[in-house]
Amino acid sequence: MLLLGKLSRRLLPHRRRFLLCRKAECTSATRASLDGALSALRSVCGEDSVLLGEAVREQHGRDESVHSWLLPSRCCPPDVVVFPHCVEEVSALAKVCHKHRLPIIPFGTGTGLEGGVSAVQGGVCFSLRKMEQVLDLHQEDFDVTVEPGVTRKALNAYLRDTGLWFPVDPGADASLCGMAATSASGTNAVRYGTMRENVLNLEVVLADGTVVHTAGKGRHPRKTSAGYNLTNLFVGSEGTLGILTKATLRLYGVPEVVVSAVCSFPSVQSAVDSTVQILQAGVPIARIEFLDEVMVDACNRFSSLSYPVTPTLFLEFHGSEGSLEGQVKTAEDISQSNGGSDFQWAVDVETRNLLWKARHDAWYAALALRPGCKTRMLCTSSSGPIAGHVGDGNFHCLMVLDPGDPEEVQRVHLFTERLARRALAMDGTCTGEHGVGLGKRALLCEELGHAAMQVTSSLKQMLDPMNLMNPGKILQPRGG
Amino acid sequence: MLLLGKLSRRLLPHRRRFLLCRKAECTSATRASLDGALSALRSVCGEDSVLLGEAVREQHGRDESVHSWLLPSRCCPPDVVVFPHCVEEVSALAKVCHKHRLPIIPFGTGTGLEGGVSAVQGGVCFSLRKMEQVLDLHQEDFDVTVEPGVTRKALNAYLRDTGLWFPVDPGADASLCGMAATSASGTNAVRYGTMRENVLNLEVVLADGTVVHTAGKGRHPRKTSAGYNLTNLFVGSEGTLGILTKATLRLYGVPEVVVSAVCSFPSVQSAVDSTVQILQAGVPIARIEFLDEVMVDACNRFSSLSYPVTPTLFLEFHGSEGSLEGQVKTAEDISQSNGGSDFQWAVDVETRNLLWKARHDAWYAALALRPGCKTRMLCTSSSGPIAGHVGDGNFHCLMVLDPGDPEEVQRVHLFTERLARRALAMDGTCTGEHGVGLGKRALLCEELGHAAMQVTSSLKQMLDPMNLMNPGKILQPRGG
16 A cells, blocks of 8 residues: 555645654555545535544544554544535445545544544544434433434433433443444443443444445334344444444433442452342442542542542442332442441432542542553453452453653553453453454454454455455454 | 155155155255265264154244244254254254255244244254253353253253342243344343343354354353454344354342232223333333233133233332332332322232233133134334333234134234234334244345345355355245
8 A cells, every 4th residue: 555655735735744643553545546535525525524634634543542642653643534414425425435445434532442543544534523413312212313423421411301311321421323333331331231232223334335224224123133133233343344323222211319329348359249249139230330449549639539548339329219228228238248338328419420520530530640641541351340340340450651661661561461361361351341443453363262253354344345444443454 | 956755765764754744835955965964964963863753853843933833834844853962063063064055943942933943945953952051150240151952941940049040031931042042032121131131152053063152262251342242143143144052141130029010000001101101210120011901801811810801010020128119119109190000919929920920821811712713923013112011112912813714814914914014114123022033024124124134134145155054034035
């Protein structure tokens, strides 16, 4: 493939700066491809929605992952960013890319954590933020359809007066289609499931521009056994099989009452034992999160709290007025039988928000431990609940490091590899909730084994034979 | 393809009877194929595990569906039934079939309702009942791995002393891999989900004998975002993509307390409104089932009960001692505000069993309304909760008819088609929980539309290019 340096000025007025920001690991689309494509792209969605500026391209080549600062050579800007307004435009743009063999990289909010938006082979970034309508709310059926630019918080704001909500919460205010694409989940997956369980239908534009409705156009069956589960073929496919242009999501009744509690434990084991026993007792707990003493200390400092600096569970219960009492009593009895403290309560919304903000701010709190440093966030799942989202048996490990210290960077890199392999050795997964992206491709092969990787490759080959859809993610580049 | 009549006596000692039972719609494997295959099959799993008798073949060509008695010509016995003992044998047998181009039809318990086991092109039935070990119970991780012969009830009996259970309950004591293959669910899916949500990993033998572990060999991550969701590609594939030889399943804590209740309503609408409002209130209800007055009457007669003959909800609550009180109070308040009766309680296990037996016996109760007749059971889902598993918005309609009356048979057939199309017109699905099998293939095309059917066909072509895996199910026969 030719380097972008050979592109003409006519095509790319920002050529010089472009060359500066093009990194060693990145390649770019061929001159001929881009040459032919640009005017066609413009004629689909208008001059204003086809951008070539350096800043906008840079911004669309990076996410919030380690790849963005620890391995900047992996953050490759696309050659051009397009902003379609509707599925018809997405399909027409995809056809242009297909014709010119240009890579397509879907972009939601750029809040991913595995480098999924990096344009490692150059190409066309499809930013979907102009498609931001909430469509087809069916209150009595508990579902809603959203365009790909709608974020989690925007949807819940829209739903505010309906008594319904969408509970999947990865922390960041990600776009819901981006969350579907990365199989996102979060703190309350233990009760409500992940995106895998909460997407009822998807509209997908394939690499050749074909529009597919995975459960049939406009359908929103709460439960179906009609044919292959095409919806879950695209959930978690990280843009490598198609562009998600609509998602129909399962909604839930807003619980009448929500109460949160904090419980301190004498040891990690006693906190984990309590979690297992609470789940065994069938308590429909909404969230149950573990923080080790280092993290509690960091949260105390960062959020001006004063929790005892010991292994700690943050818990949340959802239900009706009366039903919560019993849930809470069961959980408290179990915790105390394992040496846990009395529950510290957060019933009013402000105290609850303070508590969960402390949990969500764990990353920043960890950063504040070593000013000037960065964190590397991992998500690993093992067979036994250990820490983090203990209800789901997966945990985040936040490594605070100085990116200017190559020895430390290398040490952290080796540690994270060892950590993921430890999870694999315990029959777990190397990535509980951030996807594979760029960073976990080799580990994925170890996790799945040869036969399942063959099926994975065949799926990619079947739906995207020219390897245009977000190439280089999940699967190693062909021949690479 | 040659008819079986041309097979030699050497191959099939039961030739005469075999010819008698071979039905008009069925075709069979070619003489040459079977000729070469039989000794190879025998050498894999032993003489005793390769059966050719008419009775055993007949028994393996039918399930509990309408196809078995209303359209007997669709119930085609396989040419031979094999009983492998382990995955290595399944793989070796599949290789023999692949070499000889013989269709492979997986068989669990034969309790399906869409004709999934009918050997419409003849071939080799793989009965998996000799593989019936429960493997790898991980109590603290809430999961277990089972071989394909293990049934739902056998697993729950095995789990009895662990405080854990597997809740998906389609009524019949189906094999768990059969339930995975058909995406089964049942009365408590509203709380615990269907097989789609509860299978963590599958071992699958593909048409060419390759063994795939969808989430990696031996892994049981409770939550994962590692690559494409291969597990859910095979869940619901009805034996058309591979043979399920192991399933790793999510388990749940047995609830401390279970209480059931019956509530009578003045109208269908008031019962449905109550259901919607109970779900909106966030009550984690375990089961909520609707019976119309005809069904209540039939159940009263069949099970010697005396419920008021009006639209009725059967409800069940799972939880700890204290937590149930609130759940129940919320549900009762809502029901009464819609004109429902006081709840009639069933707290002790005998009364509860009596109540749910009445619900599960609905089929037999309906049959008893017209002695000598048969039912045709449908499962359809529409966008609005109507009846049946109201919590999931899908319902069964049991049509009692005289199979000897061709006019009535035709009338019922037309009615059922109209019913499914009505569900489709309401943006629902033609099959909420029984799969597609033989009976819903044309409706599936209407439901998914051309593009999604193309993806469906491509998946089949990719994993089973010779169309050997349970041919003629889900997809119409090629060229047919």
